[in-house]
Amino acid sequence: MTSEYTVQGHPISALAEEFGTPLYVYDGDVLRDVYLSLRERLDPRVDILYSAKANPNVSVCAVLRSLGAGIEVSSLVELVTAKQAGAAPDDVIFLGPGKSLDELIACLELGVHAIVAESLEELELLNDMRVPGGARVMLRVNPSFESKGARLAMGGKPRQFGVDQDVLLRSRSFLRSLRHVEVIGIHGYMGTRILDAEDVVHNTRGILAAAEELSAALGFELRTVDVGGGLGVPYFDNEKDLDVDLLATGVNTAVAEFLDRRPGCRVITELGRYLVGWCGTYVVRARYVKESMGEWFVVADGGTNHHMAAVGIGSFVKRNFPVRSLTRYTEPALRPYNITGPLCTPNDVVAKQVALPEVRPGDLLGVERSGAYGPTASPGLFLSHGFPAEVLVLDGTPHLVRRRDTVDDLLGKQELIAIGD
Ligand SMILES: *Cc1c(COP(=O)(O)O)cnc(C)c1O
Secondary structure, three states: OOOOOEEOOEEHHHHHHHHOOOEEEEEHHHHHHHHHHHHHHOOOOEEEEEEHHHOOOHHHHHHHHHOOOEEEEOOHHHHHHHHHOOOOHHHEEEOOOOOOHHHHHHHHHHOOOEEEEOOHHHHHHHHHOOOOOOEEEEEEEEOOOOOOOOOEEOOOOOOOOOEEHHHHHOOHHHHHHOOOEEEEEEEOOOEEOEOOHHHHHHHHHHHHHHHHHHHHHHOOOOOEEEEEEOEOOOOOOOOOOOOHHHHHHHHHHHHHHHHHHOOOOEEEEEEOHHHHHHHEEEEEEEEEEEEEOOEEEEEEOOOOOOOHHHHOOOOOOOOOOOEEEOOOOOOOOOEEEEEEOOOOOOOOEEEEEEEEOOOOOOOEEEEOOOOOOOHHHOOOOHHHOOOOEEEEEEOOEEEEEEOOOOHHHHHOOOOOOOOOO
């Protein structure tokens, strides 16, 4: 008897049969539960914006939107995605260090809550656009304090993001000279994959303090502060779940103190990975199972071309995402396997020496907690395999939310030129 993995009652084999593999499956129940359990713990005065880049699928965005999340976007297509997902313009912000003129125009046309300006030069460009009433911006500060706990720091160091706090503090007259820009607040984002609640609280306090200091020094009314986020999902053996109760208590206290001083100020946290990471499973089918010099290899139909994060960039020792046999979900482990994909590079290793039940060709394997930074953060065009299908199971019904790339999708944009001989 094998007992296979199911998603809301659907056997994984049926989903794989219907939609093919490789496949991303998002469990809408998990997506909802993660959001709501954070929402009910956080002070209702803290708005949650979903950072679309973690999983920009329009239906995933729409689910979070339907639960009350706003959307934080960083490209023209993400902006259109937020609109199609039904986000109210006032619940959308646009950030990114290299915005194009077209993106800025689209933000102004839609009337987003704020453009998050990441350089003084960007502010000048916006000012030159002479928007009637002024373009609403938040200033992204690269704070003087160091971020804590982030696996990848985005602030508190030399970075292309935002403007250094001390530079901003010296920019009062420059900002005054911008007649067509309206500064409404401060944005700070310290980095990603934070798993210690205290570190999130530390960053929140630091950004709230920086915001107050900057508003006083620069003489603008603080109407919105985005305190960032960067909440992590544990992927590897030695990592522990973020303590959301502790986090909420600390953040709520900091926010309550802040709002006592500044009633009515909008407080935003922007979260990507934490909201979507848990709900996704990358499903591949074992094609060949073989032994090489004493190690067992499962060559699957998908690999790091769809799940680059599983490569584990930046660590010397390969650390594995949670990988399971979905076909023999409850069976005990038999031996360690290397799970590899179809690419012709030795780096195409999804998991190294992971203990699994026996794997036979045709079995389904799953990389869990993979709802964030999956296909769209992976080299899906490598070897022209293209991107996998994505399925969202919502209220018991599986929906294809992105169809698999076809040969035409991949070749249709290329031109075969006439070559004389
Ligand atoms: C990527 C990014 C996010 C989302 O980060 P997560 O760690 O996925 O929550 C939020 N804000 C900014 C500025 C980002 O660059």
